Amino acid sequence: MDWVPAHFPRDDWALAEFDGKPLYEHEDPARAAHPDWGTLEFDYGRKEVRNFLVANATYWCEEFHIDGLRVDAVASMLYLDYSREDGQWTPNEHGGRENLDAVSFLQEMNATVYRRCPGVVTIAEESTAWDGVTRATHHTGPGGFGGLGFGLKWNMGWMHDSLGYVSKEPVHRRYHHHEMTFSMVYAYSENYVLPISHDEVVHGKGSLVSKMPGDWWQRRATHRAYLGFMWAHPGKQLLFMGQEFAQGAEWAEGHGPDWWLLDPAYGAEADHRGVRDLVRDLNTAYRSVPALWQRDTDPGGFAWVDGDAAEDNVFAFLRYDAEGAPLLAVSHFSPVVRPEYVVGVPDEYAAWQEVLNTDAARYGGSDVRNPAPLKPDATPAHGRAASLRLTLPPLATVWLRPA
Incomplete structure (x- = not known):
């Protein structure tokens, strides 16, 4: 409270x-x-x-x-x-x-x-x-x-910077790339919560999904990709009411969240219920993958794979648990499919598998997936001895783990 x-x-x-x-x-x-x-x-x-x-x-x-x-x-x-x-x-x-x-x-x-x-x-x-x-x-x-x-x-800096980034048109995001990476400069100075504050969705500022540019599909896709990025980023997660199902209307204390948007009679399976299902799956994965939380306050629990892919609107990083087991998170904030996208990975794993994809059809996405297992090439990339060739879905975050 x-x-x-x-x-x-x-x-x-x-x-x-x-x-x-x-x-x-x-x-x-x-x-x-x-x-x-x-x-x-x-x-x-x-x-x-x-x-x-x-x-x-x-x-x-x-x-x-x-x-x-x-x-x-x-x-x-x-x-x-x-x-x-x-x-x-x-x-x-x-x-x-x-x-x-x-x-x-x-x-x-x-x-x-x-x-x-x-x-x-x-x-x-x-x-x-x-x-x-x-x-x-x-x-x-x-x-x-x-x-x-x-x-x-x-972490109010993360909140303002990241909301500023996702509110830009994809063609302009390359000029604001650092707003999504700057938080890692100070991420370990305190124990942080990543909040989407009540102050940001009232008094004409609009709901979270309405801040996103594009048509309704692109707004929901960016909303989902942003949540996937947020859950993988060091720190704890805090949403405000309605954000867990992409409520389009601004919060109004007079009547509370628009729960009716989740009613099957409204035909909301691919819209609001899909986002709600994603948040449920994010939480389920978060609890079961220690790399996402175990070393939140330890700089050794995070490593950029590619934090400079501004032209592609891509952010790729690794999270590690206490035993050194990794999770690879790749967020792609452009409305195009990028096939054969090369991402450097550790070379001690024979294969990787996709464990979460915010573009899945059940969440309301276009269902561009990476079939499992993905076997890495012995080609170095991003300073690592091996690399994966991924298909990046449009406006989506993908999580992968060693198979």
Whole structure:
């Protein structure tokens, strides 16, 4: 659930001036008012306020068995100068811009939740490069602060870059290729969630599938290819409601997801139900293939095969499990079939087989497949001793494993 200790309302029924004077908010009006949302900020330096907030976090987990807390707007808590100009904020006791009270509160909250509620996860929506958001609280980083203790952090850079890429016409994607590869520069700086945020599918921004260019078939195909790329990329996956069946309409809180799109009477088997079936199969494969998750935070668990195929709109990489067993993921974001496409692979395997193809007919695709098994050539490619000759389906992601 979304848990928001970053601010609270000024309404008469809320916590503002709870006993007639500042109590939950800071006594300094400049510190109490949130500059962006017309709300108030908690005074994280008061023990009573911290106890209230920490108890609230554990309450949701212990009494309601919530699986995890996604903490909103963490950056607005961490910086004294957040959305404030010079002269509108006061430095901390060391002369810095960090809100030391907020840092201490977040550390206490995370440590307490994880101690009292084993199995839950806390996730930070933190939009800056604060060091150690997912570092343990007792480990001090280069900045001199202990880690904040979150389990995961939203990878908002990946989200904005990848959505920007897939929203371009295929002929223009070559000029934005780096937007899909840049995430691997910093992928191991934190423990990341790959989110498709609720903020990106409201207020006129359109649903995920509607962001894709082309006709309805191409939009769904790109949607499926993007999900295949996302599930293979290091990090955990987070969709927003309706994205698991390619809802075309923008999210509306008044009536919820358009479940009727999955009704067989609507004839949706090849459209929305196909995308839903793909997400089910992605999850099934994810659970059964440790290479997709076991070394998410280990740089040795990922290797580019070809991250520079901008002219082809292709991204090819390997994921490895703890035993070194690989999975090859190839994403192709052009609406054409590419036969005999050469991809370098390790040479110790006699054959490879396709284990997932987002272009399969059952998902609503054109069913361009790679018959199994595929035997590699002894021809080096991409710095590897052997190579496969693949048929790349249009607007699709293909996963292969050693047969």
